[in-house]
Amino acid sequence: MIETKKLFKFLKKEKIDFFTGVPDSVLKTASSFLESKKEKHFITTNEGSSIAMAIGYYLATKKIPCVYMQNSGLGNAINPLISISHKxxxxxxxxxxxxxxxxxxxKDEPQHNVKGKITKSILKLLNIKYVILNNDKDLKKLKKLIKFSKINSVPVAILLKRNILINNNSKFQKKISISNKIQRCDVIEILLKIIKKNTKLIATTGFTSRELNQIRAKKKSNKGNDFYMVGGMGHSSVLSLGVSTKTKHDVICLDGDGSFLMHLGSIVSIGKKSRKNFKHLLFNNFSHESVGGQSTNIDKVNIEKLIKSVGYKYYFLLKKKREIKNKLKIFLKKPGPSLLEVRIKMGSMKDLSRPKNLIKIKKNFVNSF
Ligand SMILES: Cc1ncc(C[n+]2csc(CCOP(=O)(O)OP(=O)(O)O)c2C)c(N)n1
Structure with a gap:
C-alpha cells in the first residue's frame, strides 16, 4: 500500500505538479487529495481530452504533466496518445x-475483466513503459521511469490496483452535498410504474444502471425493457438514439451528468436525427457520484439553452420530490426529442447489486421488440 500524500510528495519532488484526468474509484483518494489544488488540477470530460490538455500543458511549459484515469478510459485516450504524443x-x-x-x-465485473486482462498489452502496443505500484519500495522504479520519460520525451504509466492507494489523512475526504431531497431511486421507482408497457430504458454507467437493475429485481413493475450500459460511459444517449430510430416505442435514456458531458457531441446527433419517441432523462448531481463524488464541472452549463440549440424540442426541470410524478407524466406525454433534468442529491440505494448475466439481459432486450 502507498499513502496518497506520499505519492504526491514524491511526484512534486520529480517536478510533476500539474494533474488532469477523469475520476475513477480506484484513484478516489488521489481525487480527494487533488481537489484542494485548484490551479494545478483539472477534471476533463473524457480521457482523450485529459491527454490533449496535458499535451497542451507540456507545449507551454516543457514540464511533464500527469494524467489519471480508469483503464476503461484508455479507449478514449488512445487517439491522442497514438496520433499526437507517440514517439x-x-x-x-x-x-x-x-x-x-x-x-x-x-474479482471484478465482466466489462472490467475484459479491459483489465489486456491493459498491459495495450500499453505495450502503444510503446508506453509502465510500473505496477504496490508499495513504497516501488517508488524507486517510478523514479527511473520518470527519468526515462524525460530523456526520451515519451509517455509512461503507473498501473494501480484497487486498495493500493490509501488515505490515512481524513482531512481531504470531502463530500459534496447538494441541498435538495430527490434521490435517483425515487424517480426510477415512479417512472417504472407510469411508462407504457413497451418502453425501452437505457441506463448509463454506474449507480443509475445498478439502481434500475436493483429496482427491477424487486419486481415492482413489469413495464418496459432495460439495457444497462455497464461500460462505454458517455454513450448511452447516442445508443438510445440508435434504438429509437428503429422502433415506434418510447426510448428513455437515463443519463448522468458526467456521462452526458463525456461525449457531449452526441446531443447534436440526437437533435438532428431523433424522433418523437426519444426521451432523455438526466440525473444531475453535479458529480461523478459512482466513483467518489468528484465534480463534473456541469455547474455553469445552461442545459436548457444547450439542448434546445441543437434541436431538442422540450426541456423540463424537476427539483422537488412532491413533483416527481407530475413532471414525469408531462415529460412522457410531450413529443421528443426532449430532456428532463432531475436535480438529485448524492446517495444511492443500500447494498447495491450489479447487473448479472449480461447476455441474458441483451437477449431479453432484443426479443422485446
Ligand atoms: C471511459 C470511462 N471513464 C471513467 C469511468 C469510471 N466511471 C464509472 S461511473 C463514473 C461516474 C459517472 O458519473 P455520472 O454520469 O454523473 O453518474 P453518477 O455516478 O453521478 O450517477 C465514472 C467516472 C468509466 N466507467 N469509463
Missing part, C-alpha cells in the same frame, strides 16, 4: 496514473 509523431512526455480495474487475479 514517432510529436514525442510528448507525460506520466499517466491508471486505475487497474479487472487486474488479473482480482
Amino acid at each position: 514517432k509523431v510529436y514525442s510528448i512526455p507525460m506520466l499517466m496514473i491508471i486505475g487497474w480495474r479487472g487486474a488479473p487475479g482480482i
